[in-house]
Amino acid sequence: MEILTLVAPVFGARCSVVVGPSRSCVVVDVGAGAGEQVRALVEREGLRPRAVLATHGHADHTWDAPAVAAAYDVPVVLHAADAHRLADPFGTLGLLDPRHDPHGPLAQALAAAGVDVASWQPPARVEPFGAVGVDRSADVELVWDDVRLVARHAPGHTEGSTLYLVDAGDAAPVVLSGDVLFAGSIGRTDLPGGDDATMAATLRDVVAALPADAVVLPGHGPATDMRTELAHNPYLQRPR
Template sequence: MAFWNRGAMALDDVPAIAAGKLEVRQFVVGAISTNVYGVVSEGAAMVVDPAGEGDRIAKALADVRVELVVATHGHADHVGGCQALVDVTGAKFAMAEADVDLARHARRNHAFGIQYDADAPEPDRILAAGDEVSVGAARFRVLAAPGHTPGGIVFLGEGDAEGIAFVGDTIFAGSAGRTDLPGGNASELMATLARLGQEVPPKTHVLCGHGDDTTMAWELEHNPFLRR
């Protein structure tokens, strides 16, 4: 399985990152290059969508305390490394209720004939729209984002995390998530995208589950699924 540690992301227009109070580290994992993110604040870390090789992600974050692991949705290419990461670090695991069963049987529901490390563990916390998760001084508000899967969620940064959002496979640079995979619903996805276009501030850096990061402003101008 491929593993790239890309280190800290250059997001210098995010105030807390520019001030050295927040760090976002990126890892690329697996056969279809899933982006895994480590959010570091005050010596603690939250890991978003550990797709696989949780033990290697843990080693790459050995200089901080990994306190929380979160999933934007339950597909295997986003939760395959959760169990190993939780086992190594003792972190808590959180995701939305509607995707728990999908994640619980992630390997059975995988696509493209790819083998993944493990199914996701049972969550220690169930997340719903309006909830908040935090690590150090960084806070994230949970936004419901069904469509790619029933329990898809977005983590919108607030406080020291203002200016970034983790969107999983709901939005891609210039595109949007597939709906022909387990749990997909095209009409729900379009409704989600319309709402996120209003809820996510234009200057926000959108950190996607695959491919390049982007900004909501660029997507609203150019993405055919989001263009106003």
């Protein structure tokens, strides 16, 4: 499978398009301002979107998801523990909500991208997977035509944060890590639904167990790989 990357103008959120041999695809994390880029890419590459996925429910990863899903009559798919965020993605951000802080960083980024906070409409079709109320649920295989991903629950940044694992054939596997793991860092845990202890358990039991040769495409910032992160990311260092 092929993975094409777009970058949303709000907070530089990564949008990944996973493409199968038949040109069916799924779109992961359609952040604020990424929708037009997705539509242009689909037309240019002759793709057939089958679903819009989210690594978690924060607005910078989901804002354009309903519009893209509606354009191709496909569902928005994410972990059940984060599905509630799609009703009000800003309301689940606590003090970062631009309606509470109209001059804060998110409000400024949205304004610069021409995003109207009042224009949000929830997606018409949401297909959650996994279970609510557990620290970590079992892997879920997601298949559309010849596009296959494994969803691995990785809470801590939010309750439903998810890693999507993509089998790249003869190449190293690819992990779409959302805001769980960044190059040299991890996602914040101080927003509603975040939890330090849960994130620590996720890093120990889920992230550190990923294949060492896995390529990691985070929700923000540069790509990395697990061998580098295990050796140098301070949040993955175990006491010696």
